[in-house]
Amino acid sequence: xSTTTVANHEEHHDHxxxxxxxxxxxxxxxxxxxxxxFSLVMFxxxxxxxxxxxxxxFKPGLQLMNxxxxxxxxxxxxxxxxxAALMPAATGFANWMLPLQIGAPDMALPRLNNWGFWLLxxxxxxxxxxxxxxxxxxxxxxxxxxxxxxxxxxxQGGIGVDFAIFAIHLLxxxxxxxxxxxxxxxxxxxxxxxxxxKMPMFAWGWLITAFLLIATIPVLAGAVTMLLTDRHFGTHxxxxxxxxxxxxxxxxxxxxxxxxxxxxxxxxxGFIPQILQTFSRKxxxxxxxxxxxxxxxxxxAVVVWAHHFFTAGMPVPAxxxxxxxxxxxxxxxxxxxxxxxxxxxxGSMTFETPMLFAVGWIxxxxxxxxxxxxxxxxxxxxxxxxxxxxxxxxxxxxxxxxIMGIMAGxxxxxxxxxxxxxxxxxxxxxxxxTAISFNLTFIPQFFVGLAGMPRxxxxxxxxFAEFNMISSISAFALGLSQLLFVYxxxxxxxxxxxxxxxxxxxxxxxxxxxxxxxxxxxxxxxxIVK
Amino acid sequence: MQVLKKIGLxxxxxxxxxxxxxxxxxNFPEPVTPMALDTLHVHNKFMLITMVIFVVVLAIMIYSIxxxxxxxxxxxxxxxxxSTVIEIFWVLVPFVILLLIDFVIMGIPAYHxxxxxxxxxxxxxxxxxxxxxxxxxxxxYLDGDAQGIKFxxxxxxxxxxxxxxxxxxxxxxLEVDNHLVLPVGEKVRILMTASDVLHNWWVPQFGSxxxxxxxxxxxxxxxxxxxxxxxxxxxxxxxxxxxxxxxxVDAVPMDxxxxxxxxxxxxxxxxxxxxxMTKEDLVAQGKAVYEKNCAVCHQxxxxxxxxxxxxxxGSKIALGPVFGADGKYLKDGHLDRxxxxxxxxxxxxxxxxxxxxxxxxxxxxxxxxxxxxxDPIIQPAQVQAARQ
Numbered sequence: 001x002s003t004t005t006v007a008n009h010e011e012h013h014d015h016x017x018x019x020x021x022x023x024x025x026x027x028x029x030x031x032x033x034x035x036x037x038f039s040l041v042m043f044x045x046x047x048x049x050x051x052x053x054x055x056x057x058f059k060p061g062l063q064l065m066n067x068x069x070x071x072x073x074x075x076x077x078x079x080x081x082x083x084a085a086l087m088p089a090a091t092g093f094a095n096w097m098l099p100l101q102i103g104a105p106d107m108a109l110p111r112l113n114n115w116g117f118w119l120l121x122x123x124x125x126x127x128x129x130x131x132x133x134x135x136x137x138x139x140x141x142x143x144x145x146x147x148x149x150x151x152x153x154x155x156q157g158g159i160g161v162d163f164a165i166f167a168i169h170l171l172x173x174x175x176x177x178x179x180x181x182x183x184x185x186x187x188x189x190x191x192x193x194x195x196x197x198k199m200p201m202f203a204w205g206w207l208i209t210a211f212l213l214i215a216t217i218p219v220l221a222g223a224v225t226m227l228l229t230d231r232h233f234g235t236h237x238x239x240x241x242x243x244x245x246x247x248x249x250x251x252x253x254x255x256x257x258x259x260x261x262x263x264x265x266x267x268x269x270g271f272i273p274q275i276l277q278t279f280s281r282k283x284x285x286x287x288x289x290x291x292x293x294x295x296x297x298x299x300x301a302v303v304v305w306a307h308h309f310f311t312a313g314m315p316v317p318a319x320x321x322x323x324x325x326x327x328x329x330x331x332x333x334x335x336x337x338x339x340x341x342x343x344x345x346x347g348s349m350t351f352e353t354p355m356l357f358a359v360g361w362i363x364x365x366x367x368x369x370x371x372x373x374x375x376x377x378x379x380x381x382x383x384x385x386x387x388x389x390x391x392x393x394x395x396x397x398x399x400x401x402x403i404m405g406i407m408a409g410x411x412x413x414x415x416x417x418x419x420x421x422x423x424x425x426x427x428x429x430x431x432x433x434t435a436i437s438f439n440l441t442f443i444p445q446f447f448v449g450l451a452g453m454p455r456x457x458x459x460x461x462x463x464f465a466e467f468n469m470i471s472s473i474s475a476f477a478l479g480l481s482q483l484l485f486v487y488x489x490x491x492x493x494x495x496x497x498x499x500x501x502x503x504x505x506x507x508x509x510x511x512x513x514x515x516x517x518x519x520x521x522x523x524x525x526x527x528i529v530k
Numbered sequence: 531m532q533v534l535k536k537i538g539l540x541x542x543x544x545x546x547x548x549x550x551x552x553x554x555x556x557n558f559p560e561p562v563t564p565m566a567l568d569t570l571h572v573h574n575k576f577m578l579i580t581m582v583i584f585v586v587v588l589a590i591m592i593y594s595i596x597x598x599x600x601x602x603x604x605x606x607x608x609x610x611x612x613s614t615v616i617e618i619f620w621v622l623v624p625f626v627i628l629l630l631i632d633f634v635i636m637g638i639p640a641y642h643x644x645x646x647x648x649x650x651x652x653x654x655x656x657x658x659x660x661x662x663x664x665x666x667x668x669x670x671y672l673d674g675d676a677q678g679i680k681f682x683x684x685x686x687x688x689x690x691x692x693x694x695x696x697x698x699x700x701x702x703x704l705e706v707d708n709h710l711v712l713p714v715g716e717k718v719r720i721l722m723t724a725s726d727v728l729h730n731w732w733v734p735q736f737g738s739x740x741x742x743x744x745x746x747x748x749x750x751x752x753x754x755x756x757x758x759x760x761x762x763x764x765x766x767x768x769x770x771x772x773x774x775x776x777x778x779v780d781a782v783p784m785d786x787x788x789x790x791x792x793x794x795x796x797x798x799x800x801x802x803x804x805x806x807m808t809k810e811d812l813v814a815q816g817k818a819v820y821e822k823n824c825a826v827c828h829q830x831x832x833x834x835x836x837x838x839x840x841x842x843x844g845s846k847i848a849l850g851p852v853f854g855a856d857g858k859y860l861k862d863g864h865l866d867r868x869x870x871x872x873x874x875x876x877x878x879x880x881x882x883x884x885x886x887x888x889x890x891x892x893x894x895x896x897x898x899x900x901x902x903x904x905d906p907i908i909q910p911a912q913v914q915a916a917r918q
Contacts, residue, residue, distance in 0.1 A: 062694075151727075246728060378647070382565075450557050452734035456767045
């Protein structure tokens with residue numbers, strides 16, 4: 001690794017200003033900021049869609065929308081939250097923090113980085129444009145098949161399906177580009193002395209995520225392309241009448257879809273231990289065990305996909321294989337949970353907002369994990385599958401495990417990024433409001449699912465009414481609490497108490513050796529890691 | 531801490547509910563088949579185990595959160611990784627516990643449940659075929675006395691109830707015109723398929739759930755051990771009517787079942803008779819067929835929901851000719867579209883009988899503002915001839 005490439009970057013720049021700065025930037029912090037801002041905006045867009053759904057489900061009967069529009073909202077909500085809110089948030093952190101954490105001046109492939117981001121806004125527009133077109137009488141609205149695109153329903157669907165397919169293509173290219181960039185950066189630009197087994201855990205989480213993305217995104221792209229040719233060019237991949245099989249799509253989709261869950265979570269599993277060690281003032285416990293567990297989860301992720309459709313019909317040996325391999329995921333997760341809690345154990349803990357989110361995250365993600373273990377049981381899955389029990393389960397993993405993890409990261413790194421401390425009191429309010437309203441939204445959904453309410457129905461039988469009403473009211477509280485989050489971020493960006501370089505008393509790592517905010521080109525001199 | 535308390539309360543409620551078999555609203559509904567009973571046991575056992583793990587881990591965390599605080603002056607210890615044998619032992623404990631749960635405590639019973647669930651043929655005394663269509667279920671009895679019985683089961687909840695213009699009935703959205711009738715205590719093998727998109731035939735109290743795949747036969751079985759009426763729903767997103775295709779099953783003692791079979795057979799034979807009908811009879815019957823099957827998309831008044839679901843009023847197809855000069859039905863004509871479908875429009879040839887098809891075409895040509903159409907009246911015999 002070269003240590004001689006450093007020049008004084010501060011002088012020979014004339015940055016474009018205004019919009020051109022953001023369109024043409026190749027700086028990892030600018031691009032990271034754009035990813036995070038995009039993610040926050042789309043989080044609010046996807047959130048308002050689901051509030052429309054919860055308002056409709058507030059009581060039995062059709063109040064606000066017709067069933068077709070209802071189906072469009074649920075599918076687009078999921079696609080936006082997964083592809084346009086959670087994934088870009090993780091990529092935003094990767095852009096901002098990976099070079100700082102490994103002592104690099106920037107990402108390895110800055111132009112690719114710029115392109116990777118600028119593919120996102122067009123794909124978000126593609127996803128949501130059919131809603132607007134429908135207002136003008138063009139087409140019949142957005143994708144109405146749920147985010148899973150299952151044929152033959154998606155073959156029947158209108159132009160919304162085509163728009164979503166192209167959006168998936170663009171999002172996929174963006175993710176693969178980002179992944180290549182991260183792998184190249186981590187393999188080539190680490191500070192001298194930083195061996196792979198000395199990399200920060202966040203870098204490990206992202207490295208495995210990047211490999212998973214490169215392995216699975218092309219399969220999804222292929223599957224939706226086959227769908228496109230079935231729709232328009234007379235192929236029969238998923239049509240039994242032409243020798244195809246609709247269930248083959250589910251295999252292809254979930255070969256991507258299950259690893260996708262870990263793609264969303266691995267970066268979070270990376271930085272949560274860093275937050276825990278900072279606020280416990282004690283080194284991370286079992287670094288090696290955590291790294292090996294992350295690898296184990298990455299490997300298991302690509303061999304368990306069919307547990308998403310046990311009820312579609314499979315031979316008994318296949319059912320048993322997918323059941324037992326899915327249960328095996330709990331083993332590395334048990335090691336991770338142990339290490340997280342052991343990092344806190346006998347530390348000297350304080351509970352600033354990032355730590356509150358991290359601890360709340362362990363508990364709530366634990367519920368998501370344990371209910372996932374139950375779902376692996378084929379016999380019981382026949383009851384859980386496609387009921388509200390599953391909806392509650394995956395919101396515990398993806399909202400609590402994903403989004404609340406991201407929020408912990410935002411509060412943890414915001415002072416470093418902006419140079420200002422956020423409002424601690426409001427941050428704590430945000431945590432408690434989010435955690436409480438989240439639980440009140442989704443605990444009732446476990447019960448209503450067990451009682452037999454299927455997901456994705458616009459109207460329901462009277463016996464489900466009470467739980468749905470509680471869930472809807474809480475969902476609005478959850479949604480409104482996020483406005484506080486936006487306010488705290490804006491307030492922090494605009495000013496506030498100046499942050500020190502180290503920001504947190506117990507912070508360890510290269511990113512805390514730079515000023516807050518860090519200079520435009522991170523490390524002008526490569527640090528040496530002992 | 532409020533949130534922990536709240537979760538604690540929620541979990542306590544869940545825990546107590548596990549034993550409170552009298553009140554099923556916090557758990558699965560009362561099981562009435564061997565499979566549902568088995569599923570409930572698996573679920574309860576699993577829930578209990580995961581709840582114990584959760585509470586123990588949470589207790590350890592809460593202890594740590596309150597004791598190992600900076601504000602209490604607690605000094606951090608510096609352990610980075612297990613070093614002594616006893617520490618390595620503690621690291622392996624959670625791993626081994628989960629290994630045991632996964633592959634012994636839950637793994638072994640799960641194996642037996644799967645084998646039981648998938649054994650659809652042993653001791654099955656009858657076979658029925660269930661076909662999912664947008665948005666109704668069709669049932670066909672394939673063997674025994676009931677062989678040949680075939681009917682469609684449609685939602686009967688009125689549009690007024692759905693749009694809050696009328697009070698909702700007790701079985702809102704879970705009521706149909708023709709119930710599936712099964713004898714109590716008999717193992718029934720169910721063959722499952724679909725005519726358009728994926729559906730999933732699900733009655734929570736039966737514990738069986740299987741996706742109906744167009745072009746393929748999937749199978750499952752039920753053995754209802756308690757007489758009663760059981761209600762469920764489609765649980766695979768199948769389009770805009772997904773929430774409106776319930777499953778209703780009557781489980782009755784064998785002697786009652788035999789009476790029902792005889793009556794149903796007679797009823798079907800009578801309905802299948804082809805006879806010349808008056809315009810008024812056709813329109814009256816056609817109105818009923820239309821409102822039951824077509825109004826979901828084309829609307830009761832024929833306005834449709836364009837562009838996905840075209841208006842019936844003023845439609846070229848409904849106004850244009852049905853038969854060509856050679857006496858055969860025209861391609862892309864009214865009868866062709868109804869029999870064979872196109873795109874989102876389902877094919878009705880195996881769902882409606884000749885009389886029903888003749889009636890609904892006549893209705894669409896007489897009412898809904900289409901009285902000026904060519905070929906104003908279609909007779910059942912013409913449909914019967916067209917099918918050949």
